[in-house]
Amino acid sequence: MRRKLKKKMLRVTLFLFILGLISGSSIAKTVNNGTTHKKRITVFLAGDSTVSDYSISLAPRAGWGQVFNRFFDEKIVVKNEASSGRSSKSFIDEGRLESILNQIEKGDYLFIQFGHNDEKIEDPTRYTKPHSTYKSYLKQYIEGARAKQAIPVLVTPVERRSFSKGGIARDTHSEYSTAMKELGLEENVPVIDLTSKSKALFQVLGPERTKDVFLCLEAGENDNYPNGVQDNTHFQETGAEMISRLLIESIEELKLEPLRNHIFIYGDKYRQE
Template identity: 55%
Template sequence: MSLTRRQTATALLTLPLALTATPALAHGGGAGGPRPRTLHIAGDSTAAAKSADAAPETGWGTALPFFLASHLRVANHAVNGRSSKSFIDEGRLAALLDGVRPGDLLLVQFGHNDEKTEDPARGTDPSTTYREYLRQYVGGARARRARPVLLTSVERRRFGPDGTARPTHGEYPAAMRALAAEEGVPLLDIQALSLARWQQLGPDGTLPLFLWLKPGESPNHPDGAQDNTHFRPPGAVETARTTARALLDEGVLAARDLRRLDDRVPEEWITWDGPAGPAGPAGSAGPA
C-alpha cells in the first residue's frame, strides 16, 4: 500500500477511533516521561466501545483496562460489523498501524463477520482468504517492531437441549490456531476459554452476561432484547478478565503488567461514549 493511499484511507475515517484508558493513564507519562506501552485492539462489535444510546451493550475492549497495570494503555479500534477483510478494505488497519510504536501489542480478534460469506464485503473463507487477511495484521505489526497477538472469537451464548454449550464459529477458530502456529504468533484461544466458561455457568447463569433485557428495562431497548452475541457490562468484564489471564498464561504479559484478576469489578465502572458513538454503527442486536 503506497503512502498516498494510506493517507487517503486515514482521511476517510471521519469518525474517531475509540480510545480507552484507565483513569491513571489520563495524564500519560507527562512531559518527558516514558511513553505507556499500548495494546491496540482490531476487532468487531464484541470488543468495540459503544455509544450511550446502545447502553447497556458493552464490548470487552472497554473493560480490558481494568485489568492492566498503570504503565499500559488500550487503544480500542474495534468497530461494529467488521470482518478481517472489511477492516482492511476500509483503511482501518492502515490508520491503526500509524499509531503503533515499537514494543506495542496488536490484539486481533475477527471471525463473527467473516462467517457472513453471503456478503462479499465481509465474508472470508477460513482456509484461504481469512488467513491471508490475518497475515496482513501480523506483518503490519512486525514491520513496526510491535508484537501481534491472535485471539479466536469469543463464543456466542448457545446451548443444546441437554444444556451443553455449543460452538458457533465453524472452522474459523481452527484456521486462526493454524496460522498462529505457522507464523509463530501468540494465540489467545478465547473461543475455547469462553465456551468452557459458558458451560460452567449454564443457560441461566450466562443470561446476565449477554444483552437479554425485559421490555422497559432499558430506555434504549424499550421492547427488550434477546441477544446471544453482545454483552452487558458483566459479560464484557468476564471476557476482558479471560483475555487478561490468557495474556499472562501465554507469556505475552507478565504478572507486574496485570491487576484485579481475582477481584470484583463494579458494573458502575463501565462508561459509554456520547450519542454519536464510536466509528461504525452501534447497538445491533444481530451478529457482531
Template identity: 50%
Template sequence: MTLDKSYQFDFGIGEAAPCYTKITAATVYTAEQGYGFKEIEKVAARDRKEPAALRRDFCIPMDTAFLVDLPNGRYNATLLLGDAITETVTTVKSGSGRLMLHKLRTGAGQFEKQSFSVQIDDGQLKLSFSGLAPRINAMDIVPSKQTTTIFLAGDSTVTDETEDNFPFAGWGQMLPQWFRAEVAVSNHAKSGRSSKSFIGEGRLDTILQSIQANDYLFIQFGHNDQKSDEERHTDPFTTYQEHLMRYIDAARERGAHPVLITSVQRRFFAPDGTIVDTHGEYLTAMRELAAAEQVPLIDLAERSKALFEALGPEETKSVFMWAAPGEFIHFPRGVEDNTHFQENGAIRIAKLVADGIRELRLQPLTLYLKS
C-alpha cells in the same frame, strides 16, 4: 497545549492549590479554554474545610464528562478521589465508554490516588464520571513515553459501544480496568467488520499511524467473516488466513507484537448444556496460523465456552444482552441477544483475555496486570 507539558487541575471551591488550575462546578468546556465539564447541570462542589489543599474540596460530577484538549499521543492520568466526611463510589470511563475505574469506593476520610494511561487519537481526553456518589478532587495529566499500548482490531464483540446503547459493551471496552497505569488500550474494533472489511475501510492503516515498537496488536475476527457479502466474506483456510497475515506482518514491520484471539462463543446451548460452536473452521484456521507463524494465541473461544457452560443457559443471560421490557431505558421493549454482551458480561470476557495474557507471559503486559 503542548505535548511536553503536564496539566494539573484542582476541583472544588476556593483558591487553587499551588501550580494547579481551579475547576469549579461552573467550569464548562469551551474550545477557547480547552478544558471543562461537558455539561454542568449535574455538577456540584463542596468544601470540607480540611487543611490539605487538594483534599478539602471537590466536585461531584453526576453522569457528565470532563474534557481536555490534548495533542495526540500517550498520557498518564492520575486522579485523586475521596471525601473527608462520607463514603464515595465513582466509576470513570475514557473516550467512548472505555472502563478505567469501576465502582471505586472510598470510606469517610479515605482518599484514593488512581492512575491509568490513555492513547489520544482525536485531540481530546474525555473522562466520563458516574456512580452512586462520585467525586473528583484533583487530576494530573502527564505525557508518557513509557506507556505500552494494546491496539485492538475486531468486531462488535470487542468494540466500544456508545453511551446511548448502554448496557451494550464490547470486551475491549472493559479491558483497561485490568491493567495498571503502564498500559493503555486503543480500541479500533468496529461492529459488523470482518478481517477483510476492517482492512478495506482503512482501519488497519489508522492503527499503523500510531502503533510503535513494542506495542501489541490484538486481532479477533471471525463472526463476520462467515457472512456471504463480498465486502466481508473470507474462506477459513485461504482468504481468512491471508488477511490475518496482513495484520501480523504490519505489526511486525513496526516492531510491534501481534496476538491472535479466537472469536468468543455465542450463547447457543445443546440440550445437554454444552455450547454449540458457530465459528467452525475459522477457529481451526486461526489456531493453525498462530502455530505456523509462531504468533501468541489467546483461545477465547475455548475460554468463553468453559465460562458459559459453567454458568449454564439461565445465568449466561446476565453476560449477554438479555433484558426484560423496561429494564434498560434504551431498550424499552426488551432485548434477547445471544452474540453481544452487557457491561457486566463484557467485564468477565475481558478478564478471560487478561487471564490469557498472564498464561502466555506476554511481557511487559503480564507485569502490569492487576491481580
C-alpha cells in the same frame, strides 16, 4: 584591590551556583523524561462488535475492548479501534488497519479478533474462507505489526450464546478458530484461544445464567431497551468484564511480557508474586 577581588569571587561563585541549578534542572528533566519513567505501552485492538466501544445510549451493551483497560496499571494504554460489523477483510478494505499501523510503535501490542462477520457468506464485502482468505487477511495484520516492531497477538472469536436442548454449549466458530490457531503456529504468533475459554465459561454458567453475560433484557427492564432485547452475540457490561478476565488469564498463561507485568484488577495486583 581586595574589594575588587571579593566582588570578582562573588560573581564567580554566583555564576557557578546558577550553572549548578541549570545543570541540575537539566539532569532532573532528563531523568524524569527518560531514565526513571519508561515509555507507556499501547495495546491496539482490531476487531468487531464483540470488542467495540458503545455509547451510553446503548448501555448496558459493551464490547470486551471497552472495559479491557480496567485490568492494567497506568503504564498501559488501550486504544480500541474495533468497529461493529467488520471482518478481517472489510477492516482492511476500509483503511482501519492502515490507521493503526500509522500509530503503532516499537514495543506496542496489536490484539486481533475477527470471525463473526467473516462467516457471512451472503456478503462478499466481508466473507472470508477460514483456511484460505481468512488466514491471508490475518497475516496482513501480523506482518504490519512486525514491520513496526510491535507485537501481534491473535484472539480466536468469542463464542455466541448457543445451547443444545440438553444445555450443552455449542461451537459457533469452530472452523475460524481452528484456522487462526493454525496461523499462529505457522507464523509463531501467540494465540489467545478465547473461543475455547468462553465456551467453557458459558457451559459452567448454563443457558439461564448466561443471559446476564449477554444483552438479554426483559421489556421495561432498561430504558434504552423499552421493548426488551434478546441478543446472543453482544454483551452486557458485566459480561464484557468476564470476557476481559479470560483474556487476562491467557496473558498470564502465555507469559506475554512485559504486558503481564502491568496487570491489575481495580487497583489490586492480579498476579501474586
